[in-house]
Amino acid sequence: MREASPAERAVIVQIDFGSDAIAEQLDEVRLLALSAGAEIAGEVCARRSSPDPATFAGKGKVQEIAAFVAASAAQLVIFNHQLSPAQERNLERAIGCRVLDRTRLILDIFAQRAQSAAGKLQVELAQLDHLATRLVRGWTHLERQKGGIGLRGPGEKQLETDRRLLGVRVKLLRERLARLERQRGVQRKARLRSEVLSVSLVGYTNAGKSTLFNALTHAGAYAADQLFATLDTSSRRLWLPEAGNIVISDTVGFIRDLPHTLVAAFHATLEATAQADLLLHVVDSASPARELQIAEVDKTLAAIGAAAVPQILLMNKADLTGLPAAVERDEYGRIRRIRVSARSGEGLPLLRDALAETALAKARDARLPSSRTAMPATADNAGTALDPVSFL
Incomplete structure (x- = not known):
């Protein structure tokens, strides 16, 4: 990972088109800019009814941005929006420095990670x-x-x-990725034949998926309080005394307005999420924008064909909300939500019990005794690594 350049000072531009979550959007783009290695020189905000076709922000606001850039000695302007090529070109001419939109900013972070x-x-x-x-x-x-x-x-x-x-x-x-996808397909078929429960951790970026993954499997995966701290998905076996082995995969976090080019490029790998038996949707329960984040993740899951995969909401960071660990079930007795803290470990026994319950139900549905999937817990198989699956 390349070091952030302290000289790469950036001005953030946020245009409000009537959103109810403008503060959360600003917080998010700040984290994106910092994750990309920028030093934030300041922010320029504006309200418009619709984007300007030529400059997105309008002539007067662009002049204000140019003055702010000159006064703050910034070398980069980051728009927290998707710009057209013509808008980028017009803005760079008017402001006199490089202009990045949200898509290029996220792509840069992915390239680093x-x-x-x-x-x-x-x-x-x-x-x-x-x-x-x-x-x-x-x-x-x-x-x-x-x-x-x-x-x-x-x-x-x-x-x-x-x-x-x-x-x-x-x-x-595309040819190289197709070869890698065929290899992953062979791995997935082997797991399906073994009837082992496959669980994918999904959720908004920085919700705590990697921390939870490490707490469950002792994998030692990189985890940090930053957006897209890790891109490369890891899979591990987890031994549950009641149900035997299951496979848990840690995936990259989703984000609002995830670039279409990323979704298209990672489509083959994203399909692995759609083929999981269970999705643990990890939510930052301490975030004021958690409901919007849940909706964004569900929208992305639908786009990759994973909307029908059974899902349990895992309300993480309970230690920050002051609420105790708990399991919430629907009227049919199915587990709907689990409240845990991956950092403190509170509620993880409840999560393990829920995973064992799901694994046993899968074994019953397949008319296979759970002992067929069981393996003694030894140093060789507890939390052992599987072949890594990239990104998702």
Whole structure:
């Protein structure tokens, strides 16, 4: 992971189009900027009824941003919105420095955090997919013929050359990812044949998934109080005395307005979440925006075909809310919510009991005795690592 540059001072721009969660959105983009390695020089906020087609923020507000950038000696402006290529170009000309939108900011964080080979390939594919729109619509300076000694030839424009080379690279990345996906498919089939319960931790970024994963499996996965602290998904076996082994996978956190290029690039890996037997939806119960975050995660799960997977809400960080650990069931006796604290360990026995209950129900439904999935708890299989699955 590259070090943050203290000289990379950034001004954050947030436009309010009538949202009820503007304060939470500002908090989130601050964390995104810090996670990307920026030093926040200040913020510029405005209210509009709709985006300006040319500059998104409007001529007067852009002049205010330019003055603020000059006064604060900032080198970067971050819009907490998705900008068109033309808007980015117009803003950079008017402000006199680089302009990043929300999508490019998230892509930059992902590029810094990806560690596995598959994760790096998927991030690069997402970046190239995003860059392709800039080649077509934004790079008007490349609409010229090649010329000069040794460069004259069939008359191919520089833009066409860049687009062709980009297409070749994208094709190569997709082929490599397809091979990795076939390998993951073999691993998933092996787990299905073993009838072992497969559990995926999902949730909004920074909800505490990796902390919970470590508390359950002692995996030692990287966990930090920052957005997208880890991208590469890890899977571990967890031994439950009542039900035997289950498989738990730690996944990357979702976020509001997750870039479509990321969802498309990671689609093959995201499908693994849709094939899980159970989703533990980890929620930061101390966050004032928790209901909005739950809705965003559910929306993303629906987009990747995981809406039908059974789900239990895990209300994490109970130590910050002052509420005791508890299990909440619906009118049919099914577990609906569990309140825990991954950091303090409060409520984790209740979670293990819930997982054992689900594993036993899966074994009964498959008409297989639970002993078929059981393995003695030894140093060799308690919390043992499976082949890593990248990103999700």
